[in-house]
Amino acid sequence: MKKKIIILTVLAIILLGGGAGGTYYFAMASKYINTEDAKIAGDLRAIGTPGAGKLIEWNYKEGDSFKKGDILGMVETTPARGNTPAILQEIIAVEEGTIIQFNGVKDQMVSPTSAIAMSANLDKLYVTANLQETEIADAKIGNKVTIKVDAYPDAVITGHVERLGLGTNSSFSLLSSSNASGNFTKVIQRIPVKISIDSYQGKRLVPGLNATVKIEK
Structure with a gap:
């Protein structure tokens, strides 16, 4: 009897924990767009x-x-x-x-x-994030963004959505995506989003650093 009570108690804890986790995940998904497909970027200029x-x-x-x-x-x-x-x-x-x-x-x-050199204005860096086509409708210009840079995991950097891409990444590919075989597999497309950075928080940001972004809906 005692063993049965212990088992039931453990199951109850697991179910409650799972329910709480599910509730938290749903709440986050309903309020934010999250992606790890993001990088610090800048306008590079070739010097000739x-x-x-x-x-x-x-x-x-x-x-x-x-x-x-x-x-x-x-x-x-x-x-x-x-x-x-x-x-x-x-x-x-x-x-x-x-x-x-x-x-x-x-x-x-x-x-x-x-080009003999490449330059960038390191005071005007931004973030490029690639959102799934199913998420882009929830992204609006001006939406607040929380940025986590892999190189500085303890720093919380904020920004805002500055521009939404006008085409998917695949639409700009030099390789044709046409399918002559007759077989078709739908692939979720990604759309680039430009995110301005409010402040570097004293960190040395450079183009190419990996980042994770959380965009408020």
Whole structure:
């Protein structure tokens, strides 16, 4: 008899716990859109040269910031006419940013068709999150967002939905999604959402960091 009471008590606890968990999950699902398919992002800019020639000067290393109009480097270009002296051309920043990658080598030949560096404004980063097509109707511009960045698990960063994508990720793919075999399997599509960041909370955020977002409905 005593053993039966213990078993019934354990079952009751399990059922109550499961019910409470289910209630909590339903409440969260009804109030928020959650996804781990999110990353810190920024507007990357490729920095090229004004002409083909030799890179004789580069003034910024990776991690250095610059202002619009700053001289990033210098290229020595040689005109087609052999007797004409070489011309020095400045590589001028068209907007402020930070060098996040540098591929050039001093005194080697460069071309305006190839980027020698990549930059981004690290003060204007945002989050890109991919929501399922069944969730996008609940996402509205201006909705509050809680952002958790994997690199800083203890930090709670807030933001707002800034823009909803106008197409699914697959619609922008270079590969055709047409099916010539006649077989069809429906796949849930994902739509990109841009989320502004209210404050970095003193954390060093960089493009590409994984994040989890919770968007209020």
